[in-house]
Amino acid sequence: MASAKSDRSLVVLQLSGGNDALNTVVPYGNGLYYDWRPDVRIEQDKVLKLDDQLGFNPSMAPIKELWDEGNVAVINGVGYPSPNRSHFRSMDIWHTAEPDGIGDSGWLGRTIRELDPKAENPLIGVNFGRGLPRALSCKGVSVASVGDLET
Numbered sequence: 001m002a003s004a005k006s007d008r009s010l011v012v013l014q015l016s017g018g019n020d021a022l023n024t025v026v027p028y029g030n031g032l033y034y035d036w037r038p039d040v041r042i043e044q045d046k047v048l049k050l051d052d053q054l055g056f057n058p059s060m061a062p063i064k065e066l067w068d069e070g071n072v073a074v075i076n077g078v079g080y081p082s083p084n085r086s087h088f089r090s091m092d093i094w095h096t097a098e099p100d101g102i103g104d105s106g107w108l109g110r111t112i113r114e115l116d117p118k119a120e121n122p123l124i125g126v127n128f129g130r131g132l133p134r135a136l137s138c139k140g141v142s143v144a145s146v147g148d149l150e151t
Contacts (some may be wrong), residue, residue, distance in 0.1 A: 012108065014133065024060070025074050029053035050074065076117035111140025 015024065023040060027033045028047045046053035047063040054074065056064050058106045064074040080099045083090065096103025125143035127136055136143045 010111070012135075014135070024057055024074060025050075026055050026057060027053060028055050092134075105138040106133070106135035108133075108135045109141045109143070112136075112141050112143070113138050 015021075015147050017076075020040070022033065022037070023042055026042045028042070028044050028049070029052055034041055046058050048058060048061060049055040050064075054076075056067070063072055067074075079102055080093055088144060092102065095097050095106050099105035108125070111126075116124050119140065120141070122142075124146060125136060125141065127133060127143055127145040128149065129145070130147045132143060132145045
């Protein structure tokens with residue numbers, strides 16, 4: 001069996017369950033951040049600066065190292081046209097990238113299928129977390145899911 005080898009990886013960090021995006025990628029260059037968040041803001045001298053406007057939370061030092069090496073990108077302001085303010089529908093759209101209907105496969109699952117259409121790689125997708133996110137589901141695509149790194 002021939003293997004389609006690649007040294008490139010895509011790592012998607014989905015921080016669900018109460019993640020505060022503005023305290024993850026901090027808009028320290030915008031005074032409104034400090035005006036409107038007096039009790040939860042990250043002080044400017046603690047921010048791990050990416051440029052003159054944005055920086056990482058100090059707890060993200062390992063990710064900052066990857067940024068400095070050119071191995072991390074930050075994509076802010078991702079959305080979709082005509083948002084409907086439904087958390088549940090928005091999550092469906094995020095997982096499937098199907099804003100106009102109910103998708104039956106996830107955008108990451110479809111990406112894996114495109115990267116390895118003959119399913120030659122036994123381990124091309126991995127999820128760390130309990131359960132398999134809908135974004136990774138796709139007919140004919142196997143994804144390993146690790147619920148607990150300690151066990």
